[in-house]
Amino acid sequence: MFTSTINTAPPMLTQAPVPPPPTPNAPSPPDTPITPQTPRDVLHNSWGSVSEKDPRKDSGIRSRRSSIQAQLFAINGMSPGDLLTHRVSGYYTSSQSSVVDHKFVDMGESGCGAEPCSIPLNESLTRFHQLRKQSDLQLIKCMQQAENHRQYIEAPPLSHTTLFFVDDELEKQYRQQAHKPRHDSPPTLVSTHFNTYFDILVSALVYIVVTISLFMLFQYTLGWLVLCLVSTCWHLLLLVLCSSQVMRRENTGTSSQIYAKLTRWHPWHICGASIICLPLAAVMSNFSCSLSDLDGTKTFFCYLTFVSSIHLCNFTQLNCWMKNILATIGIVILLVLVSPSLCLQASHMNDNRNNSTLYSAGEMSESLAHFSYQELVVASVLLVLLVWFLNREFEISYRLSFHGSVMAMKDKVQVQTMKNQADWLLNNIIPRHVADSIKTTAKYSENHKDVAVMFASIVNFNELYDEDYLGGKEYLRVLNELVADIDELLLRPEFKNIEKIKTIGSTYMAASGLDAKVRQSNTDAHQHIFELMEFALAMQKVIEDFNQDLIEFNLIIRIGLNFGDVTAGVIGTTKLYYDIWGDAVNIASRMDSTGVPGRIQVSNRCAVVLNRRYELERRGQVFVKGKDNMDVFLLKGRREDT
Numbered sequence: 001m002f003t004s005t006i007n008t009a010p011p012m013l014t015q016a017p018v019p020p021p022p023t024p025n026a027p028s029p030p031d032t033p034i035t036p037q038t039p040r041d042v043l044h045n046s047w048g049s050v051s052e053k054d055p056r057k058d059s060g061i062r063s064r065r066s067s068i069q070a071q072l073f074a075i076n077g078m079s080p081g082d083l084l085t086h087r088v089s090g091y092y093t094s095s096q097s098s099v100v101d102h103k104f105v106d107m108g109e110s111g112c113g114a115e116p117c118s119i120p121l122n123e124s125l126t127r128f129h130q131l132r133k134q135s136d137l138q139l140i141k142c143m144q145q146a147e148n149h150r151q152y153i154e155a156p157p158l159s160h161t162t163l164f165f166v167d168d169e170l171e172k173q174y175r176q177q178a179h180k181p182r183h184d185s186p187p188t189l190v191s192t193h194f195n196t197y198f199d200i201l202v203s204a205l206v207y208i209v210v211t212i213s214l215f216m217l218f219q220y221t222l223g224w225l226v227l228c229l230v231s232t233c234w235h236l237l238l239l240v241l242c243s244s245q246v247m248r249r250e251n252t253g254t255s256s257q258i259y260a261k262l263t264r265w266h267p268w269h270i271c272g273a274s275i276i277c278l279p280l281a282a283v284m285s286n287f288s289c290s291l292s293d294l295d296g297t298k299t300f301f302c303y304l305t306f307v308s309s310i311h312l313c314n315f316t317q318l319n320c321w322m323k324n325i326l327a328t329i330g331i332v333i334l335l336v337l338v339s340p341s342l343c344l345q346a347s348h349m350n351d352n353r354n355n356s357t358l359y360s361a362g363e364m365s366e367s368l369a370h371f372s373y374q375e376l377v378v379a380s381v382l383l384v385l386l387v388w389f390l391n392r393e394f395e396i397s398y399r400l401s402f403h404g405s406v407m408a409m410k411d412k413v414q415v416q417t418m419k420n421q422a423d424w425l426l427n428n429i430i431p432r433h434v435a436d437s438i439k440t441t442a443k444y445s446e447n448h449k450d451v452a453v454m455f456a457s458i459v460n461f462n463e464l465y466d467e468d469y470l471g472g473k474e475y476l477r478v479l480n481e482l483v484a485d486i487d488e489l490l491l492r493p494e495f496k497n498i499e500k501i502k503t504i505g506s507t508y509m510a511a512s513g514l515d516a517k518v519r520q521s522n523t524d525a526h527q528h529i530f531e532l533m534e535f536a537l538a539m540q541k542v543i544e545d546f547n548q549d550l551i552e553f554n555l556i557i558r559i560g561l562n563f564g565d566v567t568a569g570v571i572g573t574t575k576l577y578y579d580i581w582g583d584a585v586n587i588a589s590r591m592d593s594t595g596v597p598g599r600i601q602v603s604n605r606c607a608v609v610l611n612r613r614y615e616l617e618r619r620g621q622v623f624v625k626g627k628d629n630m631d632v633f634l635l636k637g638r639r640e641d642t
């Protein structure tokens with residue numbers, strides 16, 4: 001319904017849509033004017049009422065659009081009017097393209113004529129449209145979130161000069177973890193430690209290329225050979241260390257310890273600085289005044305210096321100021337070395353000492369004529385600026401990415417905590433096995449066979465506290481303490497079959513054998529009934545202990561037990577309420593209400609089972625509403641032989 005309006009020019013947005021000229025294949029024009037609706041209305045219209053009116057009309061652009069809108073409104077809690085005033089350019093762009101797709105679909109469908117279209121084509125088109133719809137939604141969400149991202153990009157939590165995090169704690173964390181493997185998430189190719197391995201690999205490659213070039217272009221000197229040997233060993237050592245880290249699954253062993261020590265903040269800066277400077281040092285060590293622009297060696301020397309300087313952008317985790325200063329020093333040294341005056345002086349001195357100089361002063365000045373020093377200076381300055389800029393940008397993005405991960409991790413922990421809290425709450429409202437089922441189906445009801453049910457009432461609780469005293473607060477406090485003590489019993493493994501159902505005033509209701517899985521693990525078919533009896537005895541003990549703390553008052557508990565078939569279910573979709581119903585429950589309640597204070601009364605059926613382990617005495621017959629007279633039994637105690 002809104003789609004046709006959205007696709008018109010902005011001034012038309014608040015006007016009624018202009019119906020398109022009638023064509024045989026075109027979808028019918030919308031017949032209802034735009035009225036502001038609630039998200040619920042929109043959902044209803046998009047999924048329900050529009051299609052109900054005329055399914056054919058709904059099969060085209062409108063239904064898809066309105067469903068996107070409806071989902072969007074539902075996601076954001078917006079009304080359609082909000083979208084009209086709050087335009088997101090990405091949405092229109094992608095949506096307009098989707099109109100074309102639908103025309104295409106319509107044409108495709110109409111193209112089938114009387115012949116039914118093949119199912120695979122329809123299916124793939126539907127799938128395609130679903131994908132498009134999801135992309136549209138994703139795009140819209142991204143556009144809407146862009147506001148927050150812009151804020152993040154415009155004011156990153158970094159110092160403008162040092163690029164350190166404004167938050168000292170975060171800076172500390174960054175220095176500790178920036179290039180260390182994180183164990184809280186599975187490793188990916190962009191994980192921090194892979195980043196370090198990659199940096200070392202790139203360094204090694206640059207070094208190899210520079211070294212081979214140097215060997216090919218320049219004459220070997222002893223200094224250069226020694227440097228080459230040392231730096232090759234250093235590279236090899238780091239490569240071996242990294243490979244052992246990649247291969248190794250557990251971070252134990254000497255190599256891991258060395259790696260862990262090396263990758264601390266300051267040692268890693270020293271290592272990193274040494275390794276990124278090696279190509280530059282190698283090139284510099286090959287300088288001599290014999291380099292000439294005539295044979296191209298001087299030009300190559302400059303090129304190799306430039307490449308080595310650009311290599312100083314590697315190792316993103318390292319402080320950019322350190323790398324920038326190193327790059328600047330390298331370029332300054334280059335400019336000094338290749339400055340015309342330096343080698344002229346050297347040449348003059350050599351000329352004076354012996355006449356075996358390779359190039360005469362005249363040749364040298366000719367050589368320098370080819371080689372424009374000014375151009376080199378300009379290129380070098382630009383290169384230094386580029387390196388400075390890149391290093392700064394790389395470090396900012398690396399730090400922001402780290403910050404993003406920390407934030408994401410915090411959010412993840414927060415979400416997990418909230419989920420745990422929600423689970424905890426849910427498991428406290430309804431039994432765990434029911435909660436698991438309700439999470440997926442949103443409905444729960446089940447019939448259970450031979451469930452044991454218990455009602456336990458504190459018969460004289462009202463005598464203890466007057467509800468008028470402190471508005472009943474004290475009454476509640478004591479009752480709460482008492483119920484909490486009884487609840488604690490349920491944590492014991494020997495009461496694993498038992499579920500607390502509820503408290504009704506000072507009556508505690510519990511049932512045993514509702515969880516089919518736990519029941520399956522029982523060794524005895526009636527174990528859950530024995531467990532409930534043990535629970536009843538434990539409750540009596542709790543009351544006994546509680547009475548010790550009460551001055552001049554003894555609480556008296558009366559317990560009734562029964563077992564039989566029950567129906568368990570959850571009522572409501574909010575404020576869930578789990579309960580059990582059935583004759584067995586009614587009788588259990590009656591066993592309590594007609595029971596003897598301080599005793600445990602059980603039904604005849606229950607007594608037959610309990611007789612195996614407990615001594616019971618026949619009380620006689622009691623009148624139970626709806627059941628007439630029933631034989632009931634009172635517990636005397638456990639059988640000695642069990």
Ligand SMILES: Nc1ncnc2c1ncn2[C@@H]1O[C@H](COP(=O)(O)OP(=O)(O)OP(=O)(O)O)[C@@H](O)[C@H]1O
Pocket residue numbers: 504509579580581582585586587589590625626
């Ligand atoms: N799920 C339950 N939770 C709490 N009490 C229950 C439950 N099911 C039954 N009872 C109690 O069992 C007792 C027996 O119920 P029954 O349906 O036999 O008679 P009733 O006419 O409803 O009871 P009453 O005469 O007490 O009003 C009632 O007191 C009822 O409160």
